[in-house]
Amino acid sequence: MILRNQFLRLFAFCLPMVFASLLAFVSEVQARQVIEIKPVADDMTPVVRGAIDGVSGRDVKLVFSKGTYRFRPDYATDKYCTITNHGNGLKKIAFLFEDFDSVEIEGNGAEFIFHGRMAPFQFENCDKVTVKNLTLDWDIPFTFLGTVVECNSDEGWRDIKPFTDGFSWRLHQHRLEFPNVDGFNYSELGSTLAFEPVLKRVVHGAWDLHSQPRWVEQRDDGILRFHEPLRQYPPVGSLLSSKGDREHDRYAPAFQVKLCENIRFESVVIHHALGMGFLFERSEHATLANCGIYLREGTNRVVSTTADATHFCNCRGDLLIEKCRFENMLDDGTNVHGTYAEVDEVIDTHTVRVQLKHFEQMGFEFAGVGDAIWFIHCPSPARAAANEVISVEVVNERFVQLQFKSPLPADLDVGDLLENKTWNPSFTMRGCTIQNHRARNVVLKTPQKIVIEDNDFSSMMSSIFFRGESFFWFESGSVEDVVIRNNRFKHCAYSGMEHAILWITPRLGKAFHQDELYDRNIRFENNAIETFDNRIVWADRVDGLVIAGNTIKQTTDAQPLHPDAHRFDLINCRNVEITNNQYEGTSTKSVQADEATRRTLRVEGNHGF
Incomplete structure (x- = not known):
């Protein structure tokens, strides 16, 4: 009886809380607007636009029935867009999501076919973005x-x-x-x-x-x-x-994600796009799982996207690309980088005007209030003191005026560089296949943790490429913690221009030291390499490079392009270890190192050298 009374009192005490929780759950479900869409029109652009414009709250889910949906630019949303590594301008947007707390798109295997110059998807300032189970293509390729x-x-x-x-x-x-x-x-x-x-x-x-x-x-x-x-x-x-002239051949990515958090793309396939496949700008925590960029089976085309498969610019948090397939793009499989802005004028002790240098960076949000910024004083490319931004004044698409919390470095001068310390991500790629495309498989420029493991790579240019640079693209920056392990490299670096499977090559302007250490702590371990040429690792200005446990087999399925190159070519490096690797082939050119590198170079336990 006592236990029964205690239970009833406890139940009476908890019941209001349970009821309140249930009401909150129902309210949350009701707050998210779910819209079901079927392929009911020859042009689905106005249908989708009307659905999105009609959302009354800040949470929406679009559910598509399986089928083919066609989109034309005639009734698309017009918006002037700044899109990094693309051309700025007035864009025709089919799916425009701005300022949502959550956006979910369930494709159910639907196929979206676009016509003409269109920007299919743009997500801006959204807290959560999820896109699943759809295929995207163009009726007429722009090639x-x-x-x-x-x-x-x-x-x-x-x-x-x-x-x-x-x-x-x-x-x-x-x-x-x-x-x-x-x-x-x-x-x-x-x-x-x-x-x-x-x-x-x-x-x-x-x-x-x-x-x-x-x-x-x-x-x-x-x-x-x-x-x-x-x-x-x-x-x-x-x-x-x-693919056309450089001014117009990057109209827009298939998916542009800007100022968003917690993004997930799953089982999304892109057969063609008028620029990159997936572009992320100043966004946080993103995952691509089981996605693809490749040619439709049986097609007579040779090009999928006209630029990179994936591209991350000044992002932060954890980025993951897992079990994806990227093929036949006209640029890199992925590029992860920050941005160098150049000092245009020191206004006062706390204020500096900087400029964005590359023509496809115009309008990019380099810094926001609260961001920590590194100062890089020419001629050294090293990151120096950091300072916090307290005010941002956009002059125009090229120039931005930044005010800082603490006084600026006394030696800050025109031509020095600024790099955003706050917006740098960790990056993981695993279980992916990248092949049959122009340029590099993976381009990496972030000081946070990088892991590249269990992938299959074949590259026209270098397979893994490190190049922070202040010369043309102004893409920062130096890496500090990289593991490249258990990957399979087959038929790599077959461009007419000389490359290597792993190429570490900073490209800094003439005013910077060309021999100062730049990248650090890169491990290239337990990879299986089969390729026709000699260049495996080509490294410049690295402190801490481990090349260990790799198997290298020279193949005869293609003519060597650079037979006089060494498998390992080291310039201005420190603390390099080449240990326990195995080589099978006819080349006797194993290791080439300059005097600065040889002082701390360790080569031992290798077979076939």
Whole structure:
């Protein structure tokens, strides 16, 4: 009886709390607006726009029925956008989400087909973003493609049989115009690259070509003759692909995430985009799981996205790319970096005006109130003292005025660099496949923890690339804690330009020291390497590099491009260990190190050297 009375009193005490919790749960469920969408129109842009515009709260979930959804730019949202590493301007946006507490998109296997110049998805200032189970493509790709029929280097022309099925172009007044969609054409062929017709990867030994023919001539059997002397002519039988002029060939990424937190993309596949696949700017905690950027099965195309598969600029928190497949992009598999801003004028003891240097950084939010900023005093590239931003005044897209909590360094001068200390992420990539694309598999520039493990890599240029630089892109910065382990590298660095599987190569302006240590603490361990050429690791200005337990097998499936290079080439390095590696091949050029490196170099326990 006593126990029963105690239970009743406890129940009576707890019941209001249980009831309140239940009401709160119901309220939370009711607050999130769930919108179910079916492919009910030939152009789904106004349907989706109306659905998003009609959301009354700050939490929304869009649920798509499985099917094909087509999107055109006619009724898309117009918005002037600054998009890092793309062209700024007025964009046509299909899915625009701004200032939401949560956004969830469940695709249920739906396929989204876009037409013309469109920015499919933009998420800005959202606290939680989740996108699952959908495929994204374009009806007409923004590339030109043709088979190389004949080349004549003496007379300076190449004959191309253009693809017509699925592609759009026209010959007008001896000038090729493409993509010839809704009145838009590039001003020139621009960036052009040769691909192997069967494997659909970049031709062995190929160079990037900027194409601007003097004139184009119509020949018999649908062949076009391009009158243009070239440094290197593409092989007969290869597929030559062009993506247009540099000013316009990066319209927008498929997914732009800006000023957001807690982002997850799962089972999202991109077959084509007019720029990058996934772009993250000044965002925090992001995961890509089981996502893909690759060609549709059976397609005659050779290009997926016209720029990087994934790109992270001034992000923070934990970034994870897991079990993803990236192929046939026209730039890197991923690029993780910060931004260097250059001092334009020291205004007073607490205030400095800085400028963004690269033309595709204009309008980027380099710093916010509360951010800690490193000062980098020329000629040393080292991070010096940090200071906290208390005020930000945007002058225009190029110039920003920053006021700091403490006095500025007395020796701060025009031409020095600022780097954002607060916005740097840790990064993990595991279980991914990256291959058959232009440029590098992975580009890394963050001082936080980096882990690259259990991936399959094949690269046109370097597979793993470290290049903080203040020369052109102004992408910071130096790394301090990197593990690259248990990966499989096969057929890497087959560009005509010399590269290495792992290349560490800071590129700083002439005013900076060119021999001062830059990157630190990189471990390259237990990787399996099969490749035709010699260059495995090429390192410059590294303090703490361990190359251990790797197996290297020289293959004979392709002609070596740089047979005189050493497997390990070390310049201005300190504390390098090359231990317990195994080599199988014919090259006798093992280790090359300059005098500065040899003082602390340890090479032992290796086999086949």
